[in-house]
Amino acid sequence: MSTQTKTPEATHGWPVPARIGAAGIATFFAASIVTAALTPGYRSTRDQISALAALDSPYAGIMIAGFLAAAVGLVSAGVGLARRYGATLSGRIAAGLVTVAGALTVVAGLARQDCSQALPSCVDHGDGALASNSFWIHQYASLLLFLLLVSASFVLIRAVRRTEGFGFLTVAARIVAYGTLALTVAMVVVGFGDQDGLVQRPYLAVLFGWPILAAAIAPRR
Secondary structure (H helix, E strand, O other): OOOOOOOOOOOOOOOOOHHHHHHHHHHHHHHHHHHHHOOOOOOOOOHHHHHHHHOOOOOHHHHHHHHHHHHHHHHHHHHHHHHHHOOOOOHHHHHHHHHHHHHHHHHHHHHOOOOOOOOOOOOOOOOOOOOOOHHHHHHHHHHHHHHHHHHHHHHHHHHHHHEEOOOOHHHHHHHHHHHHHHHHHHHHOOOOOOHHHHEEEEEEEHHHHHHHHHHHHOOOO
C-alpha cells in the first residue's frame, strides 16, 4: 500500500504564491546588482550583500527594499508550500519554517551593519568588538533565517516523498539540503575570505529559490 498523500490537481503554470515568491527573490537580487553598481568601492566577490544596506552605504534604501521584497517572497513561498504539501505534517512544518524565515528577513534588512565587515577598517570586522547592536541583531537574525531555511530543506525531503506525484524531487531535495548545510557550516566556521561575496550569491539563490521551486513545480502522474 502506498504511503504517499494525494495533492490537489495541478493547474496550468506556476501557482500564484510561487509567482509572488519568485518576483520577491528576483527583486532582492536585482536590488543587489543595482546597488553594487552604484556603490563606490564595493566588490561583489569580496563583500556580502548585507554591506549594501549598511549605515555607510549611500544607496542603502534600494537594498533595504530588496530585503523587504525577499521577505514577501519567502512568506509567499511558505503559503505555496502549505498548499502543495500541507496534507502531510512534514509539508506543514516546512511551510512554517519558510514563513518564519521570511519574517526574519525583515529584521535582517532593517537591522543594518555599520559598514562592510570584509574591510579591516570597519568596526564590524573580525570580532566586531566596537560593532553596534544593530550589527549583532542583523548577524543573528541572518544566521537564524539561514538555519530555518536549511532545516526546511531537510523537512521537504520527507514532504516530497510522501506527497503523491512529487517523489521525483527527492534527489534534488537531498542535494539542496546537504549542500546548503555544508556551505552554512563552512561560512560560519571558516569563512571564505575575499571570496565571501562570490560564494554567498549562489548560496542564497539556492537557499531562497528552492522553496519557491518546490511550491511551483507541478506533480507527475
